[in-house]
Amino acid sequence: MKLERVVAGIDIGGDRKGNHLVILRGTEIVCNISKEPPAYMLEKCLQFEVAAVGIDAPCLWRIGDAGRQAEKELARQRIFSFATPTRELALASQSGFYEWMFNGERVYQTFVPHFPLFTHRGEANGRVCFETFPHAITSALLKTEAASAKKKRTQRREVLKDAGIEAASLRSIDEVDAALCALSAHYLQEARVVTYGDELGGFIVVPAPIDGSRTRKSSCLSD
Numbered sequence: 112m113k114l115e116r117v118v119a120g121i122d123i124g125g126d127r128k129g130n131h132l133v134i135l136r137g138t139e140i141v142c143n144i145s146k147e148p149p150a151y152m153l154e155k156c157l158q159f160e161v162a163a164v165g166i167d168a169p170c171l172w173r174i175g176d177a178g179r180q181a182e183k184e185l186a187r188q189r190i191f192s193f194a195t196p197t198r199e200l201a202l203a204s205q206s207g208f209y210e211w212m213f214n215g216e217r218v219y220q221t222f223v224p225h226f227p228l229f230t231h232r233g234e235a236n237g238r239v240c241f242e243t244f245p246h247a248i249t250s251a252l253l254k255t256e257a258a259s260a261k262k263k264r265t266q267r268r269e270v271l272k273d274a275g276i277e278a279a280s281l282r283s284i285d286e287v288d289a290a291l292c293a294l295s296a297h298y299l300q301e302a303r304v305v306t307y308g309d310e311l312g313g314f315i316v317v318p319a320p321i322d323g324s325r326t327r328k329s330s331c332l333s334d
Contacts, residue, residue, distance in 0.1 A: 116162045116300050117141070120292025121152065122245075122285045123168035123215040125207070130214060133289035134159050135297070138275040143286060149221035157225065163239050163299050164226050165292035168215025170242040171313035172198040181242075181308025181315040190247050229299075229306075229314055243295040245288040247317040251305070252294075254321070267291055294318070 115137060122131040129146030132155060142155055156164060173179050173195050182192055201209040219228065222240045229241035245267060250258040252270045259266065267287050271278040274294055281287045298304050298318040308314040 116297070117159050118293050118296035118300065119156050119159075119161045119164045120243075120289040120294070120296060121164060121166045121168075121218060122289040122292065123166065123211050123218060124285060125211045125214065128211075128285065130218065131283075131285045131289040132156075133281070133286060133293050134161060135276065135290070135293045138277070140276070140280060140290065143280065143289075145286070149218045152218070153221050153225060156222075161226075161238075163241070163296035164222060165243040165294075165296040165299070165316070166215065166218060166222075166240055167244050167288060167292050168218065168242065169195040169212055169313070170219055170228055171311075172196070172201070174311055179308065179312035181312055184307040185247060185315065188250075190250050192244060192246070229316060230310060231314075239299070241296075241299060241316045242313060243292050243316050245291045247315070248291045248295050251318045251320045270294070 117134065117136045119132060119134045124130055130152065131145045132142065132152045133140060134142035134155065142159060144152070144155065174197065179195050182194060185192060195212065196209070201212060219240070226238045226240035229239050246258060246260065249267050249270050252273065253266055254273065255269070264284055268278045271287065271290055271294065276290060276294065278287060278290065281290060295316065295318055299316055303319045304316050305319050306314045306316050
């Protein structure tokens with residue numbers, strides 16, 4: 112795969128785990144930072160002249176009772192993700208589960224003025240940020256077997272290795288996931304992606320399945 116532009120990926124975590132940013136120039140990891148505020152991550156992306164940023168968090172909240180169209184379309188491909196609630200339901204939750212979605216919201220709010228949110232099914236022009244998620248990326252690009260949350264620590268590194276990205280410096284699954292989101296940004300820049308969703312609920316962008324991948328057989332809930 113031809114990898115030229117500088118791209119970034121952000122794995123979103125809760126308050127304890129924090130967020131992780133990986134920036135790729137070609138296949139080289141040129142920046143890998145963790146637990147920094149969104150403004151600092153934006154500063155790094157501007158410093159490295161990043162073209163596209165893949166973010167592992169919902170870009171929009173659900174509207175009304177119906178689920179997001181993007182999540183429904185992925186589910187029909189047997190790729191399941193956490194269901195995004197309305198913002199009001201997330202605020203009312205006492206479990207603390209949705210704090211990572213609010214962290215993602217803050218990242219989008221920081222980035223969108225500089226990296227406009229992907230809002231259509233066409234090719235991205237100029238800077239852009241978009242929603243993606245590692246399980247769907249792995250499902251599209253893994254050649255050997257169906258993507259599984261139970262095997263994500265090995266399978267996701269395998270996907271990076273197949274893309275020519277040296278993952279030895281990535282110390283945690285969160286850093287691996289950020290690198291996968293950056294890889295998805297490469298595919299978007301090359302217009303080799305599949306987009307799910309609509310304007311109302313936002314789009315989820317993942318690489319187009321490669322020959323030999325087993326996307327349709329992936330059925331594990333994951334991030």
